Amino acid sequence: MIEVKNLTKYFGAKKAVDNISFTVEKGEILGFLGPNAAGKSTTMRMITGFIPPSDGTAVIGGADILTDAVAARKKIGYLPENAPVYPDMTVYGYLDFCAEVRGFSGENRKKKVEEALEKCFLNEVKFQTISTLSKGFKQRVCFAQSIIHDPEYLILDEPTDGLDPNQKHEVRLLIRKMSADKAIILSTHILDEMDAVCSRAIIIAKGRIVADETPFNLRTRSSLHGAVSLTLPPTDTEKFISCIRGIKGVKEVRIIEKEADTLKVRIYPENAYTPIVNGVVTALSDHHYEIKTIFVEQGRLDEVFRELTV
């Protein structure tokens, strides 16, 4: 378990991280979201012991990062922002160095390096000098470094930054595969990524936690959640709106788009937790409206994100 207790960081007079506390259990993938400069990286740097907190601490599997730093760091795999690597080393040499520092020797070290190369699809560039690699490869080399010792706790600062969509997909699969017996914190500002990977999301803004929920629950905060979007053939909008207004539980109807051959409308419920779609369908078929498409909105994360962080 990673316990973050009242972490606070001042840079000069500026409070970059303001009293952040949370815990992450094994099996969880915690998404750490926030706008740029919200304090994501600073928080992660404090959890990994790279910069000392101004106040508070983090306990990694029972080892306090301030008083028992080396023991705590042994349990952590860390992928820093921008994936720092030694450009003058080969991929193999770099991972071999990382494994050596992690205390592996001999055959065992070789095995660990090979495994990491395999998992991160690096075999084709194994003996290439890192400076000759593309951004995506560098990112994966650094990622390989963070999992080489099969750590119980993984802290990944923007793990898919700079990867193409296929590579993003692979890395996300890998993260999910590993999550069963690890506690993982990953930061991102890509909302889809959080949605695809994380079991829980913490949103921070201006150094404070503003939300700590599952991605699904975050969506329900959206005003769009539970709304019904419809497309119909062109019709008399006045009559249509009054028909919809009569349905129980409907708060509002909005015309989204009106074109020559289609009409797009969105119907908002009074209460997001009482579904209105049945009522809408019944009312429309009673009045012989033809429905082209119908869709129940889940809520949009970007809207929630904006609301929480701006």
Added chain:
Amino acid sequence: MEIKESANNIKAIFRREIGGYFGSPVAYVFIVIFLMLMGFFTFYISRFFEVGQADLRNFFEWHSWIFMFLVPAVAMRLWAEERRMGTLELILTFPVTVADVILGKFLAAWVFIGIALFLTFPMVITVAYLGSPDTGPVICGYIGSFLSAGAFLSVGIMTSSFTRSQVISFIVSVVLCLFFILAGYPPVTEMLSGWAPIWLVNLVSSLGFLSHSVSIERGVLDFRDLLYYFSIIFFMLFANGIVIQNRRT
């Protein structure tokens, strides 16, 4: 257990750093220039052949001056480069202590300079061929030279930890090394003795390399001289640790 782990960490960092030197042109440029300068000063400036003495005093007296420029060039990358590339974040979040990293880096650079120093062995062969030099002063000369390189190196690694710019590290470190060389020279002590209290004059002149290297080059390995070099090294590495631990980013 902890000592064993520490030793393993130091070894890993040592291997990486020394590999870094020999994997890049730095090592070869350094060694070639070092050997060329050594030859130039010894043969042309000190007129080794004309003096007609089969000893290496003229050879060793230049070492401090050449090291003053070359050792900071070796040391400047040790921390500054890690800062610039962001790998500082990597290495300081490994399960290693700052002391492990400093020692690994320092020893790697010191051994590297030791290798360059070792490659001056043709000088020894030349002298041994021309006459029969005392082995004592030769061995002590090398030891003293190696120690002063270590002291300069500790200054260089310390200044390297301050900045992400290798140039700044280099310049500051050359100036500090120059101070250590000049502190013992009569013109400096005379300049000071005009106004400074006597204890300060003594302090400054005893901080200088001169008095220590002179006695070592004569073939006398005094415990106090060794203590002098090792305390400079210890102090500088300690300061380096404090700088790294208290950096802002």
